[in-house]
Amino acid sequence: MTTLQLDQLDGLTKLTRPAEAREITCIYCCDLLSLAMAQAPANSAWVTVMGNRNTIAVASLADVACVILAADTAFSDDCITKAEDEGVTVYRTAAPIFETAKRIDLLL
Amino acid sequence: MSELTFRFVVPGDDYSRAGEASSTVKNRLKRLGIDPAAIRRVSIALYEGEINMVIHGGGGEVIVSVTPQRVDMVLEDHGKGIPDIALAMQEGYSTASDQARSLGFGAGMGLPNMKKYTDEIEVSSVVGQGTTVRMAVLL
Numbered sequence: 223m224t225t226l227q228l229d230q231l232d233g234l235t236k237l238t239r240p241a242e243a244r245e246i247t248c249i250y251c252c253d254l255l256s257l258a259m260a261q262a263p264a265n266s267a268w269v270t271v272m273g274n275r276n277t278i279a280v281a282s283l284a285d286v287a288c289v290i291l292a293a294d295t296a297f298s299d300d301c302i303t304k305a306e307d308e309g310v311t312v313y314r315t316a317a318p319i320f321e322t323a324k325r326i327d328l329l330l
Numbered sequence: 331m332s333e334l335t336f337r338f339v340v341p342g343d344d345y346s347r348a349g350e351a352s353s354t355v356k357n358r359l360k361r362l363g364i365d366p367a368a369i370r371r372v373s374i375a376l377y378e379g380e381i382n383m384v385i386h387g388g389g390g391e392v393i394v395s396v397t398p399q400r401v402d403m404v405l406e407d408h409g410k411g412i413p414d415i416a417l418a419m420q421e422g423y424s425t426a427s428d429q430a431r432s433l434g435f436g437a438g439m440g441l442p443n444m445k446k447y448t449d450e451i452e453v454s455s456v457v458g459q460g461t462t463v464r465m466a467v468l469l
């Protein structure tokens with residue numbers, strides 16, 4: 223699937239401006255940034271409740287397809303700008319991490 | 331033979347600016363046409379090192395030099411130092427503060443990541459005086 227399909231998904235809001243669609247090959251869940259740096263597969267959809275500038279830096283370095291902030295995680299305008307600058311697409315949902323990952327996994 | 335050098339001051343305890351040196355280096359290396367896989371390794375190692383300087387080392391200085399053969403990185407801080415470097419290099423070992431943990435740091439994976447993604451790494455430290463990390467990625 224691609225990020226375009228996430229755009230259509232109920233309950234998921236895209237926080238960053240439209241960007242080129244990316245292929246999503248798997249889901250990755252983790253809230254520890256250096257662990258995510260070590261483990262997040264490239265092209266994964268990274269589901270996390272850690273929403274700050276460092277999340278974006280790691281997402282960009284690990285080359286994930288997108289970041290999905292679960293559990294209504296706050297994300298400042300400054301972070302949105304940083305994500306857009308780095309070319310990282312960010313979504314947000316009210317659902318918890320596991321439910322979010324499970325739902326997207328069914329679409330893979 | 332040409333050598334390019336970049337120098338950055340990393341402010342201590344300014345979490346919001348941590349990562350600037352590595353993202354600037356990443357962009358400059360891209361413009362130099364360096365192999366993307368090597369750029370990724372440099373960026374990850376530098377990012378982890380830079381974050382450590384901020385959350386543990388009270389800030390410091392980063393010097394990156396690029397030749398056609400290699401990218402060398404020197405990260406120097408004058409923070410509290412590392413009492414047991416072998417222990418600090420182990421996966422999962424962390425003394426990160428609650429504030430750092432609340433931002434997602436503290437997995438104890440930074441130094442292991444730096445080792446994994448570089449070809450050479452040397453950490454030297456004097457408790458109470460500071461820490462110097464030298465890393466190289468061969469091109």
Ligand SMILES: Nc1ncnc2c1ncn2[C@@H]1O[C@H](COP(=O)(O)OP(=O)(O)OP(=O)(O)O)[C@@H](O)[C@H]1O
Nearest residue numbers: 256382386387418424425435436437438439440441
């Ligand atoms: N520049 C430094 N100055 C002082 N201590 C350091 C420095 N860098 C690392 N350390 C020590 O080594 C430990 C391990 O570092 P490492 O980067 O592996 O993990 P971390 O920074 O605690 O967590 P993570 O990097 O996974 O977010 C740190 O918790 C700290 O005690």
Ligand SMILES: [Mg+2]
Nearest residue numbers: 378382440441
């Ligand atoms: Mg670290």
